[in-house]
Amino acid sequence: METINIIIAGPRGRMGSEAVKLVTNTEHFKLAAVIDHKHDGMMLSDIAGFQAISNVPVYTDIEKCLQAVEADVLIDLTTPEVGMHHAKTALTYNVRPVVGTTGFSPEDLEELQQICDEKKLGCIIAPNFAIGAVLMMKFSQMAAKYFQDVEIIEMHHDQKLDAPSGSAVKTAEMISAVRESKQQGHPNEKETMTGARGADFNGMHIHSVRLPGLVAHQQVLFGADGQTLTIRHDSYHRGSFMSGVKVAVETVMKQNAFVYGLENILG
Amino acid sequence: METINIIIAGPRGRMGSEAVKLVTNTEHFKLAAVIDHKHDGMMLSDIAGFQAISNVPVYTDIEKCLQAVEADVLIDLTTPEVGMHHAKTALTYNVRPVVGTTGFSPEDLEELQQICDEKKLGCIIAPNFAIGAVLMMKFSQMAAKYFQDVEIIEMHHDQKLDAPSGSAVKTAEMISAVRESKQQGHPNEKETMTGARGADFNGMHIHSVRLPGLVAHQQVLFGADGQTLTIRHDSYHRGSFMSGVKVAVETVMKQNAFVYGLENILG
């Protein structure tokens, strides 16, 4: 495979440092430079935690970086504002952005799409890079066309404040987009204890389990005549988004258009 | 093993007909007679569904039956009122009752206990004969001494009217009897959709899933520092109480006292 030259913006963050590991450990990936809001002019090996990585310059300004370094892809794991600026600038220099931040406005997304169309360049914005979670949602949506009855059980550690989880709501929304509407359960069903049947989302039910020891887990259960189909994702630690970033980098090189959401490149 | 001679009361009921199968298919069990509220004086093989079972007389009156037939154990699968009369009469004739009906009053239970003590005879009354379900509850209670954090997920077919299930409530009660009280989840936890966190029972949470295809399933999840323990029972069809009846019949022969609840003979 041909080597892909990569710039990482936000290398010291939680996801960024995992991305540095991914890029430096993947044979056909090469880390060309990093963009950090400080440490301009230093080498990455001068920064604590990265001593072993040689020959990677640090830039604070993306324009200077793109002028100095030959790159194919920018992996941006910063913030929406910074990410938008980075993505637009990268496209100007014919570098394809892979951006892992949420919070882009519809206008931002449209602007990026237009630039990609004009320049015939790939660009991937993905709020969730955990391939397993993205496939769970995608498969759930596909299954919902054939199984009208579905319940979602999401399970997280007990330090989580909100219930249900964002992923559970996203899954329910994706299912609702294709599922023939139905109020599930028996019409005369009664809760003898309030809340037993969980949250109601368009007739589907969502249950949130919180226990110490758990990390981040979700199962989507479909039921019909004598059978159930269950799709489950277990996330055990934060490295779980790395394979998604890898697929995005490899895919963005073959594309000449804008894509929003990892589910749209997983086929 | 020595043969155990058995009378079954209620042979045509859903559980009774399974009990007939169990007794006639178990090598060291012998079906001596059945008690039915009709068909007095006939043979069991005269009744539809039992043609293959030879030499088993049918009685309507338990006293007549006990006088005519030599028996060790009475399996009663009728109703609480009839069951109470049957159990008392059986003990008078030194026949040990195994009774699978719910709804006995505390006075009934006490009266039976006294008769057993006087006659030094075993008698087992069990509202639930599914060994797996009873062990699930017993183990959950044992685990709750060490894991304060627990959630119950019960899952049934969508024709079930009440939520949570009786077994889930019974499990929660058994756990509460030993668990150091605690309001689980984060103190600042917020439901963004009502009911997501399920029903609250003394700070524990119970979730009821209803889907076509499911039969009767329950899991009890315990969580602590970096680990979870899950105890799960799946009931696929009604024969699931048979092994419990078998254990009860074998155990009642070795006992000389009254026992309420299968969990107290499973060790």
Added chain:
Amino acid sequence: METINIIIAGPRGRMGSEAVKLVTNTEHFKLAAVIDHKHDGMMLSDIAGFQAISNVPVYTDIEKCLQAVEADVLIDLTTPEVGMHHAKTALTYNVRPVVGTTGFSPEDLEELQQICDEKKLGCIIAPNFAIGAVLMMKFSQMAAKYFQDVEIIEMHHDQKLDAPSGSAVKTAEMISAVRESKQQGHPNEKETMTGARGADFNGMHIHSVRLPGLVAHQQVLFGADGQTLTIRHDSYHRGSFMSGVKVAVETVMKQNAFVYGLENILG
């Protein structure tokens, strides 16, 4: 929805009798006739088990049936030889076949395809109508593109003679068709007890569990960096193929070509 008129061939078989139930219980389906190898000229209500179903004539000869009855779809649940004859004849009369038997030869399939192309008629041959099982396999194949590491655990009642199950082998074959080859597990892995790591299929591992109480269950587990994705199908009773037949009947009406395998119409 417009009513679909249906002929069922093989109404007294295990699957056929479920299909009769499905068609008579679905609002926009109408059972126009049945084809049985005996009972010619009788009404379905004359046959034991079908007394409640009125106005459905029984034919032994498919040609006579198709001449006498107006039908849109033939559901054939007989045998491969009979099914082939039925399907070809039905197409001649512009009736679309939905056939649930395995064992067609490649020549049979090609012949049917040609007839469909000429007549621009839909025809669906499906060896497996359990939608959940078919989706499990389809999703597993899709996931295998992104997760190279996969193990299959299939679980059945202990009366099953062969291990692994046909579905597990089919799943492994479908995965192998897309998965980048890999010998899974640690290169220095050692079995201290023979067989612990299961069967090896192109570097994947398959495990067969056999226990009384179980019915038919399979899970496919994918693992990667800090996450697992699990796709599980549980089949509790034989009615589980009915929703697949329903989808096939509805789909075949909209198609003008031949389809082999339910996975190719689920999308």
Added chain:
Amino acid sequence: METINIIIAGPRGRMGSEAVKLVTNTEHFKLAAVIDHKHDGMMLSDIAGFQAISNVPVYTDIEKCLQAVEADVLIDLTTPEVGMHHAKTALTYNVRPVVGTTGFSPEDLEELQQICDEKKLGCIIAPNFAIGAVLMMKFSQMAAKYFQDVEIIEMHHDQKLDAPSGSAVKTAEMISAVRESKQQGHPNEKETMTGARGADFNGMHIHSVRLPGLVAHQQVLFGADGQTLTIRHDSYHRGSFMSGVKVAVETVMKQNAFVYGLENILG
């Protein structure tokens, strides 16, 4: 609750450093001193990783430590040889040992038992402190009295070299001690792919799954007439032994005899 004064031997090891966290974070526990094979005479806060923990002296010699410090319990997480010496010495000073190492000889265990009996002091030696894992084994043994049919599925990350895992073998041994022997599966069962039915241990089957992403998981499945009972333990990170140490420390204070194995104090 009265404060328990604790000495930890081996504070810099993987388990030892977790034990330091446990003791310093538990309200009624007080860390009185640590025993390390170096750093004699320093304070724990002088050692990297423990800067925040004040007033805890470090000793290299256990005798000097026990003379200088008032303690109730010694938590030893060193090696069998060192642990044996530590445990004997602690008992001499009326300090109760809680020891988390494997590899003690039967003679060692007997010697400790005798000292405990003479001095009427508690002492707990536990090869496995993960309460959930220990309960899983204990419950499995209890269930095996009623369910003769059992299969074990253990699942670990793919860096594990041996299959099956030590815990799976231990579980199988504990079950074998009470289970009526039986060759499971159908007598005419055939493996069409070698290894599909897993490893055979006295007629039970054990299956080892290895996937990246997994940590350490085991389920024990029992099956009978129409039901299954599943006991599952998931270990997500190494802190999972901490609650076992806590229970052992609290229990050893109430005991005046020797105990081997956490399962014997859980109950």
